[in-house]
Each structure stands twice: as structure tokens, then as C-alpha cells.
Amino acid sequence: MVRRARKEDIARILELLIQVDMVHHNGRPDLFKGPATKYGADELEEIIKNDDTPVFVCVNEEGTVMGHAFCMHKQITDDRVLTDVRTLYIDDICVDEAFRGHGVGRALYDHVIEYARSLDFYNVTLNVWSCNPGAVKFYETMGLKPQKIGMEKLLR
Numbered sequence: 649m650v651r652r653a654r655k656e657d658i659a660r661i662l663e664l665l666i667q668v669d670m671v672h673h674n675g676r677p678d679l680f681k682g683p684a685t686k687y688g689a690d691e692l693e694e695i696i697k698n699d700d701t702p703v704f705v706c707v708n709e710e711g712t713v714m715g716h717a718f719c720m721h722k723q724i725t726d727d728r729v730l731t732d733v734r735t736l737y738i739d740d741i742c743v744d745e746a747f748r749g750h751g752v753g754r755a756l757y758d759h760v761i762e763y764a765r766s767l768d769f770y771n772v773t774l775n776v777w778s779c780n781p782g783a784v785k786f787y788e789t790m791g792l793k794p795q796k797i798g799m800e801k802l803l804r
Contacts, residue, residue, distance in 0.1 A: 657713050661692060672777055704719070716742055
């Protein structure tokens with residue numbers, strides 16, 4: 649079952665955020681400190697309460713949070729170049745390592761898409777690190793296509 653995250657889910661979400669960070673740390677230890685979370689418990693509580701930053705969790709029959717999806721409402725208006733569109737940005741999807749391969753990621757992603765459709769968003773976007781090929785493959789399987797590519801040149 650996928651539902652909006654609640655305050656009582658915060659401890660479990662923090663555990664999942666460490667898993668996310670470690671995937672990135674293992675792929676790019678020059679950029680990611682590991683093990684860490686990008687939000688603290690107090691910040692998560694505010695994010696969860698905010699309708700413009702919905703967080704969804706997928707829970708099993710026992711109520712265990714198996715994965716999460718952090719989203720952000722984004723709106724471009726009156727830009728000189730870009731059209732006025734409402735975008736739902738997926739900031740993070742994580743499935744606990746113990747529950748991967750059981751449809752949790754697909755359930756979260758499908759829920760996010762239905763949520764975006766129900767609120768008449770123009771598109772759904774996300775960023776994925778190239779050091780995370782499993783995520784890249786998952787998102788391609790879900791039908792996502794590259795919108796833009798970030799590039800870098802290491803100087804040391």
C-alpha cells in the first residue's frame with residue numbers, strides 16, 4: 649500500500665535516506681560523505697506536513713515502510729525562455745535493500761504518476777546520478793527519457 653508519509657514514519661525514512669546516501673557515497677566518495685542523511689528529523693516533519701513537498705511511503709501488511717518517494721511541486725511562470733508549466737519533481741525514490749525486486753519501486757512510481765495526473769501537472773521529472781546504474785535502468789523501464797544531461801570535468 650502506498651500512502652502519504654506520517655510523523656511516525658520519520659525514523660524509518662531516515663534509515664532509508666542513509667541507504668540512498670551510501671549508494672551515492674559508494675559511487676562518488678569524492679562528493680558524498682556517507683553515511684549521512686540530507687534531512688534531519690525536524691526537517692522531515694516539516695517536509696511531510698507541506699502539501700507542496702509530498703512524501704509517499706509504501707508499507708507492507710505489518711506497516712513496515714519498505715520505500716519512499718519525496719516529491720516537490722515546481723512551477724515556472726513568466727520566464728523569458730521557458731513555457732509556464734507545473735512540474736512534479738521526484739527528489740528521491742528509495743526502496744529498502746531487503747525489499748528490492750518485489751514491485752515496491754514500481755508501486756511508488758505509479759502512485760506518484762497518478763498523484764501528478766490528479767493535480768494536472770504537465771510532467772514529472774527527476775535527476776539520477778550516473779554512478780547509480782540500477783536506478784538509471786529502473787527509471788528507463790518506467791518509461792522516463794533523458795531531459796537534460798549534467799556534465800563535469802574533474803580538476804583534481
